[in-house]
Amino acid sequence: MTSYDADRAALRALFDVGLKAADPAVCVPPHLPAPPEGRTIVIAAGKAAASMARAVEDNFQGHIEGIAVTRYGHGTECRIIEVIEASHPVPDDRGEVAARKLMQTVTGLGPDDLVLCLISGGGSALLGLPAEGLTLKQKKAINKALLASGAPIGEMNTVRKHLSAIKGGRLAQAAHPARVVTLGISDVPGDDPSVIASGPTVADKTTLADALDVIARFSIAISEEVRAHLDDPGSETPKPGDPVFEGNSYVLIARPADMVEAVARAGRLMGYDVISLGADIEGEAREVGKAQARMALDLAEKMKPDARPVLIVSGGETTVTVDRPGGRGGRNCEYLLALAVALDGDPRICALACDTDGIDGSEDNAGAIIDPGTLYRAEARGLKPAKYLADHDSYTLFSATGDLVMTGPTLTNVNDLRLILISPPKVF
Numbered sequence: 073m074t075s076y077d078a079d080r081a082a083l084r085a086l087f088d089v090g091l092k093a094a095d096p097a098v099c100v101p102p103h104l105p106a107p108p109e110g111r112t113i114v115i116a117a118g119k120a121a122a123s124m125a126r127a128v129e130d131n132f133q134g135h136i137e138g139i140a141v142t143r144y145g146h147g148t149e150c151r152i153i154e155v156i157e158a159s160h161p162v163p164d165d166r167g168e169v170a171a172r173k174l175m176q177t178v179t180g181l182g183p184d185d186l187v188l189c190l191i192s193g194g195g196s197a198l199l200g201l202p203a204e205g206l207t208l209k210q211k212k213a214i215n216k217a218l219l220a221s222g223a224p225i226g227e228m229n230t231v232r233k234h235l236s237a238i239k240g241g242r243l244a245q246a247a248h249p250a251r252v253v254t255l256g257i258s259d260v261p262g263d264d265p266s267v268i269a270s271g272p273t274v275a276d277k278t279t280l281a282d283a284l285d286v287i288a289r290f291s292i293a294i295s296e297e298v299r300a301h302l303d304d305p306g307s308e309t310p311k312p313g314d315p316v317f318e319g320n321s322y323v324l325i326a327r328p329a330d331m332v333e334a335v336a337r338a339g340r341l342m343g344y345d346v347i348s349l350g351a352d353i354e355g356e357a358r359e360v361g362k363a364q365a366r367m368a369l370d371l372a373e374k375m376k377p378d379a380r381p382v383l384i385v386s387g388g389e390t391t392v393t394v395d396r397p398g399g400r401g402g403r404n405c406e407y408l409l410a411l412a413v414a415l416d417g418d419p420r421i422c423a424l425a426c427d428t429d430g431i432d433g434s435e436d437n438a439g440a441i442i443d444p445g446t447l448y449r450a451e452a453r454g455l456k457p458a459k460y461l462a463d464h465d466s467y468t469l470f471s472a473t474g475d476l477v478m479t480g481p482t483l484t485n486v487n488d489l490r491l492i493l494i495s496p497p498k499v500f
Contacts, residue, residue: 076141076422076443082342083424083441084477086335087384091428091479093334094257094326094486096120100127100190103323103475105253107134110184113136113250114153115243117199118192118269119146119160119429120257123483125153125190125421129242133186139177140190141170141198146429146481161434162216163200168208171238178243181250189243189252193429193485195269196229201237203301210295210341211235220292222393224354225260229270231292233309234283234302239270239366240309241317247273248316251430251488255327259429261352261388265322275317276309305449322338327351328387328487335489336385344383344493347371351487353388357403358461361410368411368492372420377496384492392433392464399465402433404488405440405476410464411492413457419444430482432467438479439488440470449473 090121092098101127114136116125121142129152138153143160178187202211214235216353218228233240244252256265266274280302287294287302294302301307310316328351332475339346353360364384371382390403401409404425413420426439450457450473460469470476 074384075138076445078442079422079444079493079495082441083493086338086491087424087426087489088491089338090331090335091436091482092483093331094428094484095468096123096127096257096484099257099325100255101122101131104132105186105188105324106184108184108251110182110186111186112136112186113177113181114188114190115178116140116190117195118151118257119143119194119274119485120152120192120483121190121195121471122146122148122155125150125155126194126257128188128190129153132247134217137176139170141167141174141281143194143198146483148483158198160194160197160212161219162212163197163208165208167198175201175238175243175246178247178250181247183249185250187250187252187255191254191269191272192257193268193487195272196232196239199236199238199269199272203235203237203307206235206297206301210298214292214294217292218290220290220394222391223286223290224391225389226264226267227286230278230281231286233270233278233439235298235305236270237270240276241274242309243270243272243301243470244320245310245316252296252320254322255325256322257485258328259389259485261325261354262274263327273320274322275312275314277312277493280305280308285422293333326484327485331489332387333485339383339385344381347382347384349384349386351387353386353390355390356435357390357407358410361407362414364412364492365411368421368494369418372418372494376495379496382494386490387487389487390413396463399463400435400468401464401466402427402435403431405466405470406464407490408440408442409457409461409469412446413461417444417447421493422493424477425488426477427488428482429485430479435467436478437476439477440475441477442475446473446475
């Protein structure tokens, strides 16, 4: 038991508030369309796919059929809709098979039919169907290189869309002339539907030239076949104004901004002065951590002894450029370790950083919580925090200090939540 347990518990409770704000069981039902004259095909893809599909089963008023593809471990039992689990963030054969089956399901529909598409973050990797002439192996290699490059999610998805047979509006193209209604849970800064899961039902504003530019800027190695595909004008994705999108609709039912605002409201009710930095923060995780540490320290220095605690809330999606392979830890733990090193055990500050899908990167934790004793606990075990940060090995350090947050898959995904709690000085 430490003097910071109450602060740690408060931060953990606020994370739960954020998760509840994006719960598909709450967010899906108000936006369900009326049943059509023809068939209703439910297509779901992403980390929240199974839970969104279940919400449709529990609330839709007409007959449905369909498929949901989600990450391994993120499934939930559905009575009608088939749930397929596949690999994320690097695609695998099951994702390719699922995406091909999904495309076959929507092909041949008529104007009286409805495709209810449920899209959430992670759908891009899970729908691993290569464009004609390309292989999944080629897509996996490029995807892996993009993940390690530090490229923002929007730029990664620009490339993914142009190597895919399903993304970048091609699902809507296959479903035409059926009406497509998409309910989306956003996991991207700015909430652009064409970026969420690489926009399978949305007109693509990016081009083949844009994809080649991303590949060049981030020095991504590509094969001759991929180069030829991206050089072929016939490989271009459907654009705004294409008739295949007429009559379709897209509703964002949960956004990172909604999550951040819900947490901010809860923080105020808990008696904190809240500073919201918004839900669209991007950048290198360790640099964001250092910058927010400077902000927290500055606020702490100005805080009077009788002041109320201050809660800094932010969302978004940072990146990690892996220059030393072999370490363990996702972007939230890397951010948090950089924050902890910069805070240097300041007795006034605790913090949490977690991914709302429950998985930080490819590990089994959602993120971590630090308090002023974190660095002490690490050094007492012979661990040098600065070295672990340099080695991108934040998971190992936080596992040793007992600071990891374990939730398991949350079955939603509205990106990351970062909380910094600043209080008057305490005695450790």
